[in-house]
Amino acid sequence: MTGYGRGQSENRYAAAAVELRSVNGKGLHMKFRLPHERIEVEPKLEALLRRRLERGSVQGVVRVQVMEATAPSLNIQTLKRYLAAWKQAEKELGLSPSQPSMAELLSLPGAQQSMEESAAVTKGVQQVILAAAEEAVEALLEAQYKEGARLQRELQRLGKQLKTLRNKVVRRIPQAKKLAAQRLRERVAKALESVAEIEPIDLSRELVLLAERADVQEEVARLEMHLDRYFELMEKGGFVGRELEFVVQECHREVTTMGNKSADQRMAELVIAMKTVVQQMKEQLANVA
Numbered sequence: 001m002t003g004y005g006r007g008q009s010e011n012r013y014a015a016a017a018v019e020l021r022s023v024n025g026k027g028l029h030m031k032f033r034l035p036h037e038r039i040e041v042e043p044k045l046e047a048l049l050r051r052r053l054e055r056g057s058v059q060g061v062v063r064v065q066v067m068e069a070t071a072p073s074l075n076i077q078t079l080k081r082y083l084a085a086w087k088q089a090e091k092e093l094g095l096s097p098s099q100p101s102m103a104e105l106l107s108l109p110g111a112q113q114s115m116e117e118s119a120a121v122t123k124g125v126q127q128v129i130l131a132a133a134e135e136a137v138e139a140l141l142e143a144q145y146k147e148g149a150r151l152q153r154e155l156q157r158l159g160k161q162l163k164t165l166r167n168k169v170v171r172r173i174p175q176a177k178k179l180a181a182q183r184l185r186e187r188v189a190k191a192l193e194s195v196a197e198i199e200p201i202d203l204s205r206e207l208v209l210l211a212e213r214a215d216v217q218e219e220v221a222r223l224e225m226h227l228d229r230y231f232e233l234m235e236k237g238g239f240v241g242r243e244l245e246f247v248v249q250e251c252h253r254e255v256t257t258m259g260n261k262s263a264d265q266r267m268a269e270l271v272i273a274m275k276t277v278v279q280q281m282k283e284q285l286a287n288v289a
Contacts, residue, residue: 001056001151001288003143007135013124017063018132020049020140024287025057032060037117041129048130052137054239060136062129066121078110147287154284155244156234162251162277163227169258169270170220176264177215183263216258216267223254241288248285252278 005020030049032042041062049058086100105111230247233240255278259271 001144001147003140003147005136005138005140005143007132007137007139009128009131009135011124011128013067013121014128015065015067016125016128016132018129018136019061020058020133020136021060022053022056022058022140022144025055028053028055029057030060031058032062034062035064038062038064038125038129041126044126044130045133048133049137052141055241060133062133064125064129066125068121073112074106075111078108079105082108082111151284151287152234152237155281156231158277158281158284159227159230159234162274162281165270165274165277166220166223166227169216169267169274172264172266172270173216173220176262176267179264180262216261219254219258219261223251223258226251226254241285244288245282245285248278248281252282 001022001024003020003022006017008017009015028050030046032045034042045060045062049060082105083100087097089095090097226247230244230251233244233247252275255271255274259268259275262268262271
């Protein structure tokens with residue numbers, strides 16, 4: 001489920017800010033962007049998120065400011081070698097002598113050497129990162145809860161709409177069967193005009209079979225059971241997205257079979273309306289984590 005959360009924390013050693021963004025996903029996938037010198041915190045961040053989240057694709061950004069950062073030392077020997085190589089290149093290329101700026105030299109690899117951080121500072125930095133991450137997760141879950149409440153209302157509305165259409169199908173069945181039987185009799189009557197040897201009992205048997213094939217009572221009954229389960233899951237709440245997807249898929253199956261079996265015009269209109277609602281339910285469920 002989509003959501004955003006931000007957290008901040010500070011102690012005597014450092015201040016940290018963590019931002020989390022989550023989008024839909026079948027499993028739980030995480031990707032963090034941390035300062036390269038804090039990469040050892042990533043497994044702890046992953047463990048923290050796995051304790052709180054079930055699904056989604058989560059991206060995290062971690063920013064850290066150390067209160068008493070140790071200034072890096074300059075690698076003088078490396079700078080001398082760079083300067084000598086610079087002058088040698090100018091000579092070989094026939095260029096006029098020039099002097100690189102200190103900023104240019106310091107930007108070269110290995111020109112600066114970071115001083116080792118104390119264990120107390122390292123521990124303090126990790127503490128503020130994890131504390132900020134906890135706050136960010138809380139904010140993310142709150143955002144997901146609000147989004148989930150909105151989705152629940154929409155899914156409830158669509159479920160009720162599908163149930164209303166299903167009830168209209170139930171009321172239409174007697175008339176649809178009557179019209180189907182009438183059409184069958186007319187077709188058979190035309191056939192009998194040219195095939196006189198068909199026995200009445202054979203005709204009756206064929207009419208019964210064709211009528212049974214056009215009957216959608218079973219599909220309507222199964223659709224009602226699936227809708228009952230759908231509303232049970234909606235009431236239950238929690239991580240029921242996958243089961244809801246399965247139930248809606250079964251609803252789609254029953255509605256499709258109704259459309260394949262019935263030749264009634266009004267029934268066909270109701271089936272198209274139900275297919276539209278089921279498709280909307282699928283699209284909404286794609287947003288559920």
